[in-house]
Amino acid sequence: MSLPPIDLAVFHENGFIRKQCRITELWFWTADHDRTTCGDTTEDEYTFIGAPLIQGYPMRGKELKDAMRETFLTFFEQREHTRVAPYPVLARWRDDIHLTIASIADFQPHVTSGEVEPPANPLTISQPCIRLTDVDAVGRSGRHLTTFEMMAHHVFNRPEDGKMFYWMEECVRFCHELMTEALGIDPLEITYVENPWCGGGNAGAAVEVIVGGLELATLVFMNLEEHPEGEIELKGDRYREMPLQIIDTGYGLERFCWAAAGTPTIYESIYPESTTWLKDLASFSTITSQWPSLDLDALLGEMSRLNGIMNIEPGVDAEELQNTFLRRLDERGIKVTAEQFSAVTEPLAKIYAIPDHLHALCHMLGDGLVPSNAKAGYLARMLARRTLRLRDELNLDVSLADLARHHIEVNLGSAAMKQTHDGLLGILALEETRYGEMLRKGGNVINTQLKNVPKEATSIPDETLFNMNDSHGLAPDMAVNLAKKAGWNSVSVRTGFAAEMAERHAKLAKQAAQAVEAKPLVDGTLTVPSTQLLFYDDVQQQEFDASVLACLPLVGEDLPEGATHAVVMDKTCFYPEGGGQEGDYGSLSTASSQGRVIDTRKFGDHVLHLTDGPFEKGDLVHGSIDWKRRKQLMDHHTAVHIVGGAARRILGPHIYQAGANKSVEMARLDITHFNRLTREDLDAIEALANEVLGQVQRTEKTELDRKDADKKYGFDLYQGGAPKGSSIRILRIADHDIQACGGTHHDEPGQIGSIRIVRSSAVQDGVERLHIVAGQAALTYAREQDTLLRSMSELYGVPNIELPKTSQRFYNEWKDQRKRIEQLEAEIVRLRTSGGGSDSKEVDGVRIVIMEAHGNLKKMTKMLKELTLDKQNPTLAVLGSKEGGGKLMIAVTENTVAAERYDAVVLLREIAPHINGGGGGRPTLAQGGGSNPDGLDAALDAARAAVGLSN
């Protein structure tokens, strides 16, 4: 069974009839009875360009967006919806996506799964969203944006509980009223297209609202979930109804603005000041003034109309696309040459893309994101770099920070941001510096990579281009530009290369997507009641009595040494590993037996005590935790929170926890920051953290409903990761740090004693790892450092304070002496071989030196250099050493009679067997070694014999 037709009274009342589109074959409702297409097809052109369909909005830009948004939200407020403030664009409450891609994303997964109540019901919202999938099309298509606001009205119905607010009929009626009454759109321009929606395991009927050829809104009625035995089939999958029935709508704010403005592209509607400013900076008027007869607005308008119906896929060949455009523009009476077309549209596309990219960038950084080369931070860097490239291609003489400053002034106004303006601009300045550095290095990269490519080549090998893009950040067209500057004058990017590269990246991504699921510790599922957690009531409790509900043999792979069984009890004060805090150790005992608890883990709602032996179901046990260990873990865990708060206060609002680990020896806290931390930074954080220890008497622990927690504290609560349940534990250390955290914490921070930040290291760009010791571990650390220093100072025989100076002196002396030794060794060789001593004989004009030396091959090399460098004195030198199993080196003076007569390699091969060895080299220099140093004399004798010398 598929979905039934959507047949609503609101359609009939307004004179709409149901028809099937002759192109897409989708069913749609229209008031225009002659209409044969659904409105969103290759034949439905935009009708609003130059002829706005929404009246009464003469303003542009931010003012227009503000007015349109207000109209929408007020409309729904007046119809019993509660206005909800927008969520951040960084989806910190989710672990599956980085960015908020739709208004419904605000409520996934906790609200849409039914676990948590929505903040209001029904509600209306205008949610800033960022989608980077179409980033290539932004500016070029006339309508694509990476950042937009999705206006919405959402309803979460629960018919089984008698909570049914409204469904299709009312929803479509609201929409129709908004369109026709509030915004004055002619009903003849509206089509409602039936097009079922599915994604992420859910599905439902959906209506696309097309106005003037542009999809303005989508109304989704999400009431199905994927299930193998479901009755309803959609696009190959089976679905069944679910208890929660959600209305998910999305109205594109910017598209409404466009329909109200009727500008040639969407960008002039929403970023008019920016496009004007950038056109001016890019001297765009000097381009157009070349052809005074060219009607720019007509051209752009036609292009937009064409863009709307020509589905431009990413990676489509630019030249082919241009030809299609020219042909179709010609059909419409717009005469433009290929040269004019690209001269006008190429810079314009860049000018349009810049404010869009800046908007996304300011939103992301404003939410506290730190640019990086990984994770969400990479998205910000990518946008920053794209913007910089666009700027450079347009030859704009303006910094990225200035672009952003202008954008904030004009398009964001006084909108609240988590990051400070100075912080944001500072980060962008840093990004620009890094981009410049990358470009500067690009020149060298080109020369290295193209070493084997002839200068007259017309293309660069694919592999090289891929490599330069992936490893060095040089996009193909940048690489080609640099290559041209470096002397490869005729290279160009081959047609279709960009598409191939995208395909290749997609393939790699697919391979990487295969996630590895951890194996469970025990087989099957536990049906016994969930474990009562005593440690939340009293973190100081060390002992308890409980009864064993189950005892299972351990089967997983990642098990601690000696653990054999998992014991489940009705209650426990053992803390299971979680939130970066390691599990508790300790013991369990009954009247007759005792077992060690080697680790504690979480398994659903149960706590597994990993023991070194079995217990019987029904046993009454006495549990006792290793308190010293627990106390240390608590010291570290609470310290991590305090240090995190201190770092935020010292470094700025962008500091966010990116991960943490607390063991007995030390704790690690990963924080997001745009620079490497100096020791001064660490000292300041450490000082503040210790100050907090003294100032805050008690920590405050509360348990709040998720909905209330979000409202009260915002999303910075979820530093430790997105929580699963509806009830949230909150640890509050005065106003210093407030976080959702399930770990065990001190009631009095003072119990920690002291906190030391040992050092910082880089986890990845944009994430710094702080190594922290607290409490007893801090003392242990101090003692270890002290011991280390003492042993050093005893070794040198100087006080601690002198150590750096002394080791510097030793290092310098070592270097000096090494150099001196080399000089002396050379001197020895000179002395031994000069003046025709017994080590040196002459045979037919060639000096023959055969002697035993000392030292390794490197030292003998120096000697040989002395001996054979002088062309005036042709020499054959054979040196042998007994070091390391015996070494032999032979050299002859190059380009002399000696080299003609003797081959070092041949001679070496002849004599090397005496020391059981081998070797090789060049005819003028050979070296080898063996394993029989005692044969050295025999080897040297053999050499003498070979050249005709004998004793």
Added chain:
RNA sequence: GGGCGUUUAGCUCAGUUGGAAGAGUGCUUGGUUUGCAACCAAGAUGUCGUGGGUUCAAAUCCCACAACGUCCA
């Protein structure tokens, strides 16, 4: 989270099947000319990122770690 790249003189970088550590620039000194400069000659500067391994022999091959960079999800 995954992939890739880089690390050699103060700086920018070469370094071929493993076999004598290099260039350009900068630095020092001398010469020529002296308005900066330019030119000529000589010279100094190296833990070849760190730690292991293979080998007679490692900047070079293998492994681990670190730092830096980059692409993608």
